[in-house]
Amino acid sequence: MQVDFGQEGYFNLYVNGALQEGKLYHVNSDALTIISTGQTIYKGTPIIVSVKLAWAVI
Template structure:
C-alpha cells in the first residue's frame, strides 16, 4: 500500500488524499511505462493498493498475438514460443528470478 501522503500534486506540494474521481471517472496505473490492468490495483482517497493476485496457471488457448516484456523491454517475436501452459525462451536461457516478466496476450 502506498499512502496518498507520499505523493505531490502538479505544483510539487504534498497531498493529503487522491482526488475523488467520481462515479464516471477512472484511473490508470503505469509501472515502468507499462499500463497495468485495473484488476491489479485499487485507488481510494487515502491510498493506492497494488495486488497482483494469483500467478497465471494457464495462457489463452486461442489468441491473435502476444507480447513478451523482459525488464520492461519488448522482445522480438523470435525470442520465445508459447503454449497454453509454458513460455519458452529458445537456447535454454535461464533468467534471474528477480527479472520482471510480462506476457500480454491479445485475444479477439
C-alpha cells in the same frame, strides 16, 4: 488454461520492461519458452506476457 487465438490474437513478451522479438519465445497452453541467446535472466527479473485479442461482429 486453453490458448488458441488463431488469427484474432497474439502475445507480447516483456523481460525487464523490454519488448522481446517474437522469434525469441514460444507460448502454448502449458508453457512459456524463452529461446536462449546467451544472456542471463536473473531471479526476480520481471517477465510479463501480454495477451491481445481482437474480433469484430458485423
